[in-house]
Amino acid sequence: MSSFPALLHTMPLPEDLGRALCVITGASKGFGRAVAQAVAGLVTPGSVLVLAARSGDELRALQAELDQPGPGRAGQAGVRTEVVVADVTRTEGLERIVQTSKEAFSESIEHIILVNNAGSLGDVSRYTKSFTDMAEVDSYLSLNVSSSLCLTARVLEAFPPNPGRRCTVINVSSLCALQPFPSWVLYCTGKAAREMMFKVLAEEEPDVRVLNYSPGPLDTAMQVEARSNTADPNIKKSFSDMFAKGQLLTCEESCAKLMKLLLEDTYTSGAHIDIYDL
Ligand SMILES: NC(=O)c1ccc[n+]([C@@H]2O[C@H](COP(=O)([O-])OP(=O)(O)OC[C@H]3O[C@@H](n4cnc5c(N)ncnc54)[C@H](OP(=O)(O)O)[C@@H]3O)[C@@H](O)[C@H]2O)c1
Numbered sequence: 708m709s710s711f712p713a714l715l716h717t718m719p720l721p722e723d724l725g726r727a728l729c730v731i732t733g734a735s736k737g738f739g740r741a742v743a744q745a746v747a748g749l750v751t752p753g754s755v756l757v758l759a760a761r762s763g764d765e766l767r768a769l770q771a772e773l774d775q776p777g778p779g780r781a782g783q784a785g786v787r788t789e790v791v792v793a794d795v796t797r798t799e800g801l802e803r804i805v806q807t808s809k810e811a812f813s814e815s816i817e818h819i820i821l822v823n824n825a826g827s828l829g830d831v832s833r834y835t836k837s838f839t840d841m842a843e844v845d846s847y848l849s850l851n852v853s854s855s856l857c858l859t860a861r862v863l864e865a866f867p868p869n870p871g872r873r874c875t876v877i878n879v880s881s882l883c884a885l886q887p888f889p890s891w892v893l894y895c896t897g898k899a900a901r902e903m904m905f906k907v908l909a910e911e912e913p914d915v916r917v918l919n920y921s922p923g924p925l926d927t928a929m930q931v932e933a934r935s936n937t938a939d940p941n942i943k944k945s946f947s948d949m950f951a952k953g954q955l956l957t958c959e960e961s962c963a964k965l966m967k968l969l970l971e972d973t974y975t976s977g978a979h980i981d982i983y984d985l
Contacts, residue, residue, distance in 0.1 A: 710732065717932050718837070720967070720970050720971060721970050721971075721972070722738060722905065722970075723749050723751050723970075724746065724749045724750050724751075724814055724818055724820065724969060724970065725750065725751060725754075725817040725818040725873065726750065726751045726752070726753045726754050726813055726816055726817045726818065727746070727750040727751075727754045727817065727818040727819070727820050728755050728757070728808060728811060728816045728818070728819050728820070728866075728868055729746050729750065729752070729754065729755070729756050729757065729759055729819075729820040729821075729822070730752055730757040730759065730804060730808055730820070730821045730822065730858075730862060731743050731746070731756065731757070731759065731822040731825050732759045732760070732795055732804075732822065732823060732825035732854075732858065733757035733759075733760050733824040733825030733826065733904070734759060734760055734766060734769060734824070734853075735758075735760035735761070735762040735765035735766050735769070736760075736762070736927070736928065737925065737927035737928060737929065737958060738922055738925055738927060738954075738958045738961065738962065739760070739822070739824040739825065739879075740765075740769055740958070741762060741908075741957075741958035741959050741961075741962040742822055742962055742965070743756055743758055743769060743773065743788075744750075744769075744772075744773070744822060744959075744962075745959075745962045745963065745966050746820070746822075746966075747773045747784070747786055747788070749782075749966060749969075749970070750784070750786055750818075751784065752784055752785030752786065752816055753785060753786075753813070753816075754784075754785075754786045754790060754816075755786070755787045755788070755811040755812075755816075756773070756786065756787070756788070756789070757788075757789045757791060757807055757808050757811060758770065758788060758789065758790050758791065758793065759790075759791040759792075759793050759800075759804050759825070760792070760825065761792065761793070761794050762792075763790065763792040765788040766792065766963070767790055768932055769788075770788045770790050773786075773788050774788060777804075777842065777952065787811065789807050789811055791803050791804050791807050795850065795854040795855075795858060796846075796849045796850045796853075797824050798853055800856050801854070801857055801861055802861075803866050804858065804861075805858075805861045805862060806879055808862065808865065808866075809865055812865075812866065812880070816872070817872060817873060818872065818873040818875065818879070819859070819862070819866045819872065819873070819874045819875070820874075820875045820876075820969075821859060821862050821875070821876045821877065822877045822879070823855040823858065823859060823876070823877065823878045823901075823905075824877075824879040825850070825854070825855075825881060826850065826851050826879065826897070826980075827850055827851060827889075827929075828893075828894050828929050828932050828933060829847045829851075829891075829893030829897070830843075830893065830936075831890050831891050831893075831894065831933065831936050831937045831938065832890070832936045832937070832938050833890065833938055834889070834890050834892070834938060834939075835892040838892060838893070838977060844893070847893045847899070848896075848897060851894075851897035851898070851901060852897050852900045852901050852904070853929045855878065855901055855904070856901075856904050858910065859876055859905075862876075863876075863912070863915070865867070868914035868915045869914060870914055873916070874914060874915045874916065875915070875916045875917075875918070875969065876905065876908065876917050876918070876953045877917075877918050877920055877969075878901060878902060878904075878905040878917070878918070878919045878920070879920060879922060879963070880898060880901070880902050880919040880920060880921045880979060881894070881898045881921050882921055882981065883895040883898045883899075884898035884899045884901070884902040884919070884921070884979065885899070885902075885979065887939075888939070888942050889937075889939040889942060890937055890938035890939040890942060891937070891942070894948060896970075902919050902979060905917050905919055905977065906919070906977045908977070909976040909977025913976075915976070916972065916974075916976050917976045917977045918968065918969075918974055918976075918978065918980065919977070919978065919979040919980065919982040920965050920968065920980055920982075921979060921980065921982065922956070922958075922961040922962075922965070922982055923956045923961050923981070923982040923983060924946070924949055924954070924955050925955060925956055925957070925958050925961060926950075926955040926956065926957055927959070928956065930950070930955060934946040934947045934950055946964075958981070961982050964982050964985050965972060967985075968980060968985070
């Protein structure tokens, strides 16, 4: 007789994420933009995507692209997009994201999806012993840790988890949540703290599916910063080499793996899953 996990592997993958309200931070460029494009093609009619970042022009350009009818496009599938120009380090930014999400919500929504993607690398041109300024560190942690905790809490408060409606919270994590990189003290500290926060959430909320997804080295603005500004020569060289050898991943290929994880929905809630584990 086949075991349950073996049966799971033979079962066809669900084709969509359902009628979803999907909030994505940092949707203006890079990985967040790719996530918005991918999710738009995987949700069913009546879904809404809430796209948040500070760059209004980029968000509106993405909205116009997604609203165009076409295969896998929101326009064709009866999916709406809402743009929220917001700085997630500001309380009013979080309030606007949640208010827009509440206005977009209807009782027919089957799945709440929150993608905590917005983030920054921080100053990687210096070593730990130079970070004497508490305001600088606080400001980094505000974007990279506090904003994702408070936004997640606000979304869960607005749409209380219950067994009748799916709720998925994704943290865009990194290898740096697990491994120390010299001269990346802010980034590694932020990613480690943020990941633990989502692990605690997974323990507390059985009705919420929580995923810490580590997308791999992506060809984005953050990578340019990494290979240009890193103080540690070995880390700097490894990023420059990856770029020179064409080893960076596109946001689209990493995002495709994330979508597969979400469709399969078999990961352990709170797990750290790296693209290279898949
Ligand atoms: N690139 C990589 O190799 C890599 C590897 C592992 C993990 N990651 C993680 O993947 C995520 C996305 O990275 P990425 O490479 O796509 O970075 P990116 O190209 O620098 O994009 C960062 C996104 O965050 C948004 N953002 C930054 N500060 C914000 C603020 N205060 N309020 C609202 N939005 C803000 C930016 O939008 P605005 O500037 O318009 O606000 C932008 O959309 C990050 O969490 C990163 O740590 C990246």
